[in-house]
Amino acid sequence: MAEAQVDEVTVDQYCQPCSEKNKNSVADKFCVTCKEFQCEDCINGHDDYAYMKNHTIVSIAEGQTHVSSTECDDVDVNRYRCAKHNKRLKFYCQQDDACVCSTCAITSHRNCTHIADIQNMDGRGGCDKLKNELVAAINSTNQVTELLDEADSRLSDDIRALSDKLKDMKARVIQIFDDFTDEILTHASVYSKSTKDDLAKKKVKCETQIQSMKKTVRTLDSIMSTGTPAEQFITERRMLDDVHNAVKDATSIHEELSRIDIHCLFDDQVKKFKSKLESEFNSESFNISYYLSNPSKLEFVRSIELKATSDNLEEPMYTGLSFLPDNRLVAVDNQNSKCLIYDVNLNVKNSYKLPYYPRCVAAVSNDEIVVTSSGNYTLDFLNVSKTNKLTVKRTCEMNAKYYSISMMNNENFVVSTVDHIKPFRIVSMSGDETEFNIKTSSKKYPLGTNYCTFICGREIIVQTDTGEDKIYIYNIESGENVMVKDELVKSPCGVAVGLYDHVFVCSMRTNCIVEITPGGRVLSSHQVDMTYPRYIAISKDKKLLAVFNAATGARKLSLYKIA
Numbered sequence: 001m002a003e004a005q006v007d008e009v010t011v012d013q014y015c016q017p018c019s020e021k022n023k024n025s026v027a028d029k030f031c032v033t034c035k036e037f038q039c040e041d042c043i044n045g046h047d048d049y050a051y052m053k054n055h056t057i058v059s060i061a062e063g064q065t066h067v068s069s070t071e072c073d074d075v076d077v078n079r080y081r082c083a084k085h086n087k088r089l090k091f092y093c094q095q096d097d098a099c100v101c102s103t104c105a106i107t108s109h110r111n112c113t114h115i116a117d118i119q120n121m122d123g124r125g126g127c128d129k130l131k132n133e134l135v136a137a138i139n140s141t142n143q144v145t146e147l148l149d150e151a152d153s154r155l156s157d158d159i160r161a162l163s164d165k166l167k168d169m170k171a172r173v174i175q176i177f178d179d180f181t182d183e184i185l186t187h188a189s190v191y192s193k194s195t196k197d198d199l200a201k202k203k204v205k206c207e208t209q210i211q212s213m214k215k216t217v218r219t220l221d222s223i224m225s226t227g228t229p230a231e232q233f234i235t236e237r238r239m240l241d242d243v244h245n246a247v248k249d250a251t252s253i254h255e256e257l258s259r260i261d262i263h264c265l266f267d268d269q270v271k272k273f274k275s276k277l278e279s280e281f282n283s284e285s286f287n288i289s290y291y292l293s294n295p296s297k298l299e300f301v302r303s304i305e306l307k308a309t310s311d312n313l314e315e316p317m318y319t320g321l322s323f324l325p326d327n328r329l330v331a332v333d334n335q336n337s338k339c340l341i342y343d344v345n346l347n348v349k350n351s352y353k354l355p356y357y358p359r360c361v362a363a364v365s366n367d368e369i370v371v372t373s374s375g376n377y378t379l380d381f382l383n384v385s386k387t388n389k390l391t392v393k394r395t396c397e398m399n400a401k402y403y404s405i406s407m408m409n410n411e412n413f414v415v416s417t418v419d420h421i422k423p424f425r426i427v428s429m430s431g432d433e434t435e436f437n438i439k440t441s442s443k444k445y446p447l448g449t450n451y452c453t454f455i456c457g458r459e460i461i462v463q464t465d466t467g468e469d470k471i472y473i474y475n476i477e478s479g480e481n482v483m484v485k486d487e488l489v490k491s492p493c494g495v496a497v498g499l500y501d502h503v504f505v506c507s508m509r510t511n512c513i514v515e516i517t518p519g520g521r522v523l524s525s526h527q528v529d530m531t532y533p534r535y536i537a538i539s540k541d542k543k544l545l546a547v548f549n550a551a552t553g554a555r556k557l558s559l560y561k562i563a
Contacts, residue, residue: 013060013225015039019135019217030063032056037063037225064226079238080231089234092116099234123233124224130236130243131220134213137250141206141213143294144254148203150521152196159188183269209253213246295515295524296499296562298545303529303558304346311351312336315555318548320360320404321494321537322369324384329537329546330369331557332358339371341388344544346559352382352390362405362413363540364429368393372402372415374447379405379431396431404451404494414461416452419444423463423472424452436461438479440472453495455503460518462503464492471495471505473520482520489514489522494536498545498562506533506547513547530556538562 013027016036027037031046033055046052058066080089082101089099094114105115166184170177216239223235306316314335322330328349329342339358340351357374364370364381371380377398383391401418402425408414413427421442426434449466463472471484471492490509498504498515502523505514512525513533530549537546545560 013037013063014221015042016218016221017042019131019221027060027063029057030060030066032058032063032066035066080234090118092118092121092233092237097237099237118230118233121233122229123231123236124229126236126240127220127224127232130239131217131224133247134217134220134243137247138210138213138217140254141210141250145203145206145210146521147294148199148206150517150519152199155192155195155199159192162188180269180272183272187269206253209246209250213250216243216246296502296526298513298526298528299561299563300529301544301559301561302346303556306555306557312338315552317550317555318535318557320358320362320371321535321546321548322361322363323537323539323544323546324363324369325366325540327539327541327544328384328388329559330361330363330384331548332361332371334358334374339369339382339390341384341390342557344559346557350388350390354380359402360404362407364407370405370413372405374401377401379427396427398427398431399433400425401447402427403447404453406453407456408454409456414452414454416450416463417445418447418450423450424461436474436476438474438476438481440474440481451493451495453497453503455497455501455518458501458518460501462495462497462505464495464505466491466493466508471503471516471520473503473518484516484520484522486514486522488512488525493534494547496536496538496545498538499542504536504538504545506536508532508534508550513545528560529558530554 013030015023015025015027015038018025018039025039025041028040029043030037031043033052037060043057046055046057081087082089082104085101085103087101087103090102091100091105091109092098092115093100093105093109093112094116095112096109098109099118100109100115109115163185166177166181170181220235220239223232227235306312306318308315312333312335316333317335318331319334320332324330327344329344329346331340331342332338332354333340334357337354337357338351339354339361341349343349354371354373356376356378359372359374361369361371367384367386369382369384371382373380377400379396379398379402381393381395383389383393385391400420402415403418404416405413405427408426411429413429414424415427416424421444422435423440423443423445424436426436428434445465450463451466452461452463454461459475459477461474461476463474464470465472469485469490469492471489473482473484475481488510489505489507492505492507492514494506496504501518503516503518504526505516507514507525509532510525511531511533512527513536514525515523517523528547528549530547531551531554532549533547534550535548538544543562545562546557547560548557549555
């Protein structure tokens with residue numbers, strides 16, 4: 001990239017690309033080709049991409065000669081003049097909230113008692129507030145475009161999956177199924193095209209709004225960088241309504257488009273086919289139905305502090321949490337060898353002393369739970385009565401040590417392993433242990449570094465690797481897997497499945513709960529009222545979330561509503 005030198009830097013500038021990301025970074029250079037002031041990191045991007053290597057980079061001072069308050073395309077010089085008298089705006093009438101010229105001050109505002117000289121006003125703070133509102137609206141609308149892209153991609157995937165299912169049926173009844181396949185795929189193609197067109201129109205609407213708001217942001221950046229305080233104040237007053245209207249429009253777009261509902265039925269075609277092969281394909285279903293939603297919201301309900309007492313000689317350490325279907329919460333205390341039952345207000349209803357150090361717990365049914373242990377190679381099944389009485393029903397001997405445990409289906413569990421060549425395994429209700437037929441890492445995980453859960457209906461296992469700050473998502477049907485590594489994910493531990501099959505992961509070193517999609521896209525992080533959140537559970541109706549932390553001397557059990 002060619003660089004020209006000008007020694008003097010006259011006015012501080014902010015990096016425009018960073019500004020669009022709601023970051024205030026001081027600019028180091030100006031790119032004449034991009035027409036942007038940029039910080040060192042953004043300027044260095046010119047060396048990474050071939051198509052940017054020929055851009056002309058100059059100093060801030062020279063950049064200001066390219067972009068001034070009167071030359072910038074995004075700045076309307078008439079903004080500083082009276083629309084009625086075409087004179088420079090010089091006064092601000094506080095009573096009427098209006099910037100006025102000298103003629104207006106005499107003719108229309110002579111009776112107003114609070115008129116100030118604009119030269120004594122400073123609008124930078126107001127401009128900065130407007131800019132931040134726009135940047136937040138841009139980010140929100142960008143999220144909608146991501147959802148629209150995901151809807152488009154998922155629709156294509158589901159249409160392809162539908163085709164595969166039809167081909168499988170075709171193998172059973174070749175001749176009849178040939179006609180049926182053509183009819184179904186034609187219908188699906190028509191629906192796919194119309195739906196994609198609709199998604200594209202919505203995306204264009206979002207992008208148009210984004211470009212409009214970005215232009216206004218650039219205007220505010222330019223005014224804040226090169227305009228006088230008076231010009232900044234006038235800009236803030238003149239643009240206030242426009243910005244608020246833009247933010248209102250962006251909010252309206254977000255509310256209108258941020259949830260995508262795709263629903264395609266093939267009932268007529270299926271009825272024709274079933275009339276020919278009713279007994280063969282009576283249980284087949286042909287539909288596409290799902291939601292792409294916004295990130296969830298966590299609303300704090302209450303929390304309790306957990307300390308050593310006369311009943312608990314050690315500071316409690318809950319290494320497993322699980323909700324019963326009636327929303328009673330089961331917790332296992334590794335330090336005090338206990339299993340406890342809490343009501344929805346986090347009142348202890350009962351506790352049961354175990355003869356070993358428990359590790360994790362999962363609710364099996366309305367009246368049964370299963371517990372893994374630290375030292376024993378066992379699974380214990382306990383009965384939970386309506387009056388919260390706990391009794392051991394049976395014990396299954398295991399061949400390996402297991403940590404976390406979650407329901408896979410009515411007959412099997414998914415368990416994470418300790419010091420085993422496979423990170424997770426299948427354990428049946430009767431205690432049979434089997435491997436998944438998928439490729440995984442052969443890494444042996446020490447105690448407390450490997451957690452997993454299962455997304456029922458999707459045949460997906462989610463595993464967290466605490467030591468390497470990674471989350472793995474395995475599809476046991478296709479054999480495909482996704483690895484998630486993100487700045488929000490540091491020392492991931494406990495994991496649970498919430499609304500829309502979103503995955504909630506405790507991120508200990510960022511003191512938050514990270515929410516990701518089943519496909520591995522990080523949606524958001526939720527701050528919680530504790531440090532080092534480690535273990536998590538979500539109720540069967542997906543409306544409650546319980547979390548426990550591992551901070552010595554400050555341990556808590558907290559409850560949140562999921563909205």
